Amino acid sequence: MIDNQTICAVSTPLGHSGIGIVRLSGPQAVAIADRLITTSDGRPLAHQPDRRLVVGRVLDGVSLVDEVLVSVMRAPHSYTTEDVVEINCHGGIIAVRRTLELALQNGARLAEPGEFTRRAFLGGRIDLAQAEAVADLISAKTEAGLRAAASQLRGKLSERILGLRNRLADCLAHLEATIDFPEDEVPQLEGGSLSARLQQIKLEIEELLQNARGGVLYRDGVSTVIVGKPNVGKSSILNAILSEPRAIVTEEPGTTRDVIVESVNLRGIALRLCDTAGIREPGCTIERLGVERSEQAIDEADLVLFVIDSANAPTAEDQRIIAKLREKPHVIVVANKADLKPDADLDPLGAHLPGRRIIRTSATAGDGIEELEQAIFDEVTEGAAIAPEEILVTRLRHRAALETARAGLENALRAQKDRLSVEFVALDVREALDSLGEIVGAVVTDELLDRIFGEFCIGK
Ligand SMILES: Nc1nc2c(ncn2[C@@H]2O[C@H](COP(=O)(O)OP(=O)(O)OP(=O)(O)O)[C@@H](O)[C@H]2O)c(=O)[nH]1
Ligand SMILES: [Mg+2]
Structure with a gap:
């Protein structure tokens, strides 16, 4: 879960380069940056406008570490939804590393891999599928892989999953109402009988699974x-x-x-x-x-x-x-x-x-x-004939969740056909709903988040 600490990391590869970026995020980000940076107009970063580049100097006591450009992005309009400061140093190893060390000495802690994006997820700015898309965008191996990641980041997959979840939630509400009240007192479901609706949702999940075959290829x-x-x-x-x-x-x-x-x-x-x-x-x-x-x-x-x-x-x-x-x-x-x-x-x-x-x-x-x-x-x-621009599902994790959801719906439809009690049908629909929820992160565990964000680089 979100702790209250301010995190800090080098967000660019360490080495010879034009610039190297040290990034801070958290409630103390601006205050910490103010302790190491003197801006050219003398006003502290706390009084500088939002999302503007400001010229400054990183100082280690009185000695100059680097001339830098700094930007402050205040909560909630930032990558992480927290206060974020980005310090653009000259590239190279020493100045960037020294700036990071100064931030750490002044109260920040080193970020874990993917922790900035994890905070963006926990802050509600993006869902889990979108957070995964950030990692996929960085590691895309082909243009098709890149396009799939970009569309997932824009929320294309999430939209589809949320649509399916909403419709399943309606079905579940209907089922639960019939558990609590006699059937003739429960209003009819809109858009066809319960089994027709479950069938249709199952069909759409199968389409996504078909699509996943190509997607996993393009990603991995x-x-x-x-x-x-x-x-x-x-x-x-x-x-x-x-x-x-x-x-x-x-x-x-x-x-x-x-x-x-x-x-x-x-x-x-x-x-x-x-x-x-x-x-x-x-x-x-x-x-x-x-x-x-x-x-x-x-x-x-x-x-x-x-x-x-x-x-x-x-x-x-x-x-x-x-x-x-x-x-x-x-x-x-x-x-x-x-x-x-x-x-x-x-x-x-x-x-x-x-x-x-x-x-x-x-x-x-x-x-x-x-x-x-x-x-x-x-x-x-396998003849899936999927055009790269139509790719929605690229991760095995998503495919596995879709498979569980499909199995849940198959069980629900069978239970209904066999006239089992409504509780059983509801249980299976609930399972399908939760599996779809895992894709977008509506249902998560810390362990799952550790696994997903552990794959990220530090500083993202
Ligand atoms: N005529 C003809 N010769 C070929 C063809 N393909 C490869 N060769 C020749 O066959 C010989 C072996 O080719 P390589 O590509 O080294 O074969 P390899 O299977 O990698 O061999 P190893 O690494 O020793 O296992 C070379 O002299 C090639 O020029 C082909 O399609 N036609
Ligand atoms: Mg050979």
């Missing part, structure tokens, strides 16, 4: 691993997707020894692409370690690109990898070196990997790479 990206036996062209495929010679390619099997990780923006989705050492019976210790890492990378990946040499028949090494891929939900087979044997019969291979897409490529000629990218996109979006 996809961890993708390129595997195969040595020399099939894994590194060449990596280079072709990146359009740059990132990994060393040679005709010698066993060229790649360690996992190489690169990020690429594939149609708005952040792909974390790992090239690995070819998997075979290892000859030496280095190779054994490389193969172990490749196998571990398969375990951790969301998507596997399994590269084979389409010019040569599958070998025992291919079979060994195929066995490892059986459990993975998302696998694309890349039949590389198609230039060497364009009409290679891939059916026998397909029989070992039922249901997997097979794409023929020639990494050296660049053929099939676009088809491969399309296949990757289709595989990870």
Whole structure:
């Protein structure tokens, strides 16, 4: 909960930069800043106008620390809803750190990660989904991720959730009235029967869940691993997707020894692409370690690109990898070196990997790479076909809450159909209502807040 202390942190990365900002928030923010800053016109910050930049000097006793620009944003019209002071120092480590230390010596305490935004939430300026959007905006990996975060910060998701909650609350009020009064004395629900209304809300939650599939992708990206036996062209495929010679390619099997990780923006989705050492019976210790890492990378990946040499028949090494891929939900087979044997019969291979897409490529000629990218996109979006501008739900936390809400409504509808007593129906509707409340923070615990804001950087 909000304590009464004034918090303080450096809000910009420490290092060589044009400016570095020290930020204070809390009831003593202005008084503390006044103890370390002398403004150019001599008037204390307490008497300076709101939200204007003022020139001043940070003084450590009599010695000058920095010439600064200071702004005061008074409660409640500030980021945190409290009094906020921002001190724009010259960038660099020493002046910024000294200014922070002076603020601490004068009564502020160091802010926890995300504590400024936590105060904005506790002060009621933004809800929890919007607070999470602040973190997502900072860590967005693609423009699509950024747009989704910005729309969530503007309250698009919250609006939808609040609308659903209001309608569910009406249903619950109706149910509770029928518990307390005989049914014929309770006024009819507007907009259809109770079950029709619950059904409709459930449908809209399902739409949001459908949307979440794409949203989680745009926010978190996809961890993708390129595997195969040595020399099939894994590194060449990596280079072709990146359009740059990132990994060393040679005709010698066993060229790649360690996992190489690169990020690429594939149609708005952040792909974390790992090239690995070819998997075979290892000859030496280095190779054994490389193969172990490749196998571990398969375990951790969301998507596997399994590269084979389409010019040569599958070998025992291919079979060994195929066995490892059986459990993975998302696998694309890349039949590389198609230039060497364009009409290679891939059916026998397909029989070992039922249901997997097979794409023929020639990494050296660049053929099939676009088809491969399309296949990757289709595989990870599972045909959800979500335009980035329509993304509403991007966090797993929100998805889980929506799933609980849907289950609650399913139970409520079943209880009603089975003519169970109204109390049971009401209980399930209440559960759905609370789950939706968790998304916007109408229902929270300190533990949840610690988890969410712990992911933030200090100073935000
Ligand atoms: N003809 C042809 N040669 C290819 C193709 N892709 C890769 N090669 C060649 O195959 C050899 C091996 O390529 P790499 O990309 O190093 O293969 P790798 O799977 O990463 O090999 P390791 O790292 O040793 O496991 C190189 O000589 C490449 O030029 C292709 O599509 N067609
Ligand atoms: Mg390689």
